[in-house]
Amino acid sequence: MQILDESSTDQCVPPKVDRDRAATVAESLIDINVAGNLAEMFRLLADPTRVRILSALLEAGELCVCDIAEVVDTTETKVSQAMRLLRPAGVVRNRRDGRKIFYRLDDSHVRMLLELSHAHVTHLAEDV
């Protein structure tokens, strides 16, 4: 891109052009609080059980806790604790019907994330 210029004497021996680019990036960089929110959202998806639960909801649309536990092949406690994390984050929404509580995805972005991620992983699987 640009020719390296070792004239300036700063802490990192930065070529002038790169310095400018770095400054520009710093301005348009994602806000530190936003980065925190993003990281927290990714953390919610950083667990195999939760991924499978969300995947099941993506397929079924709506499922009660016991059905989720059966489909995902895990305990109801795990499902319940997963929902405790996902609910206040706005990822899932619940609805009571008798003694059952039905959950469904409640975030179009998360839905897209899941679909995109699924495509990503299956694409990786093809390579390997």
Next chain:
Amino acid sequence: MQILDESSTDQCVPPKVDRDRAATVAESLIDINVAGNLAEMFRLLADPTRVRILSALLEAGELCVCDIAEVVDTTETKVSQAMRLLRPAGVVRNRRDGRKIFYRLDDSHVRMLLELSHAHVTHLAEDV
């Protein structure tokens, strides 16, 4: 969608239609290994520093470690350790030029994830 039917008596008092749906979901459900890979990929993004680093690379295209540290306002050790996680996962690629090592994003899906996620969070920020 379908009318609830409390006739069958199974362990979870499941209406027949729901049982079928659960079975269908179980078949088309994401594989357990794939879910693990997905979760691991999300875990890489589940850290504010790493999110900011990737965001910087998304903006700048390519940056060396010291510039990343300056732009993201963190230590070079943090950047280096972040890269130690992101490199083997195929998220970033590096190139040596002299004593500097330049990093850039190396995964179109991750790029999309970041863009989509950024849109998601800014959308949330508008609501609140």
Next chain:
DNA sequence: CTAATATCTGCACGAATGTGAAGATATCAT
């Protein structure tokens, strides 16, 4: 060669996280 720069690694410690067991609520059936 030595000195300085840029990056990486190993280690140790505090914090956060996932998990299971046991008990607490809430709803329905009888």
Next chain:
DNA sequence: ATGATATCTTCACATTCGTGCAGATATTAG
């Protein structure tokens, strides 16, 4: 009322994770 079902919560424990520090490696300059 009692018992059964479905879900949630609390607690404690083991594991993992992010962090900083000190030192190691690699490259360039003199």
